[in-house]
Amino acid sequence: MPQTTVVIATRDRADDLTRTLERLGELDVPVIVVDNGSSDDTVARVRREFGHVEVLALGRNEGAVARNHGVRRAATPYVAFSDDDSWWAPDALRCGEELFARHPRLGLVAARTIVEPDGRLDPVCVEMARSALGRDDDLPGPSVLGFVCCAAIVRRSAFLGVGGFHPVLFWPGEERLFSWDLAATGWACCYVDEVVAHHQPSAFRPPPAWRRRVELRNDLLTTWLRRPLGVVLGQTFALARRAVGDRDAGAALVAALRRLPAVLRHRRLLPVEVERRVALVG
Secondary structure, three states: OOOEEEEEEEOOOHHHHHHHHHHHHHHOOOEEEEEOOOOOOHHHHHHHHOOOOEEEEOOOOOOOHHHHHHHHHOOOOEEEEEOOOEEEOOOHHHHHHHHHHHOOOEEEEEEEEEEOOOOEEOHHHHHHHOOOOOOOOOOOOOEOOOOOHHHEEEEHHHHHHOOOOOOOOOOOOHHHHHHHHHHHOOOEEEEEEEEEEEEOOOOOOOOHHHHHHHHHHHHHHHHHHHOOHHHHHHHHHHHHHHHOOOHHHHHHHHHHHHOHHHHHHHOOOOOHHHHHHHHHHO
8 A cells, every 4th residue: 555645736837737747657656636726727637637646626826735735635644745847756755655664753854856857956955965953863864944845755644733834824935834843843854865856847937026025025924933032023124124125025024014913823932942953054
């Protein structure tokens, strides 16, 4: 019986998703596609061409929270995330399963990510491999407090235990807060070079300016949700100063302030030791 389900959140990228599902079909594992209200033929196409794939059609765009629906639906102890433009190497999921079985404290494996079509290593992997947090003796790789979701495998019970990806953030940058919440409940996140995922970035991507604004917004929201007041004020004032001459920073600050009521409802400080580790990695 398969021990890992692949969960994919997608929206309006049917061609990319089709190529990914063809590759994942070679792995013979359950696959759940969660559609974030696509306006193209994503849902109909997947149901027509990939009868073995389960489709959850949300009818609306829930951002990263779409993955939460997929994880809840999965019936396996582990869940591997793919995007509609990423997939897993043939032995990656088996390797991940063995690591979870050997390391009871392990909550998430961050995989080595190969960027296609030229086969280069994603620079984020270099950063994770050199993590300032080092490596504990009972873990299979360097500890990290962040990861790339399209190249991550999680222990399903750990994911559900912390509530999955946070709705306040929507997307992107949801991984960092999730890794903090895992650490706060005693789970470890590790980078493991032997587990391999492939990512061929879609040609259909949001404009760079939009991406920069939401990344700045979510960086601030993540700090507001979990870190001490002094850090919150410092990062908020820093973004406000940047906003004087940076329209993207100004837009990010305004967007974050609109979500402040939700932040206040969900704010919860990290344990002291986790906050120390977060401060160490910056």
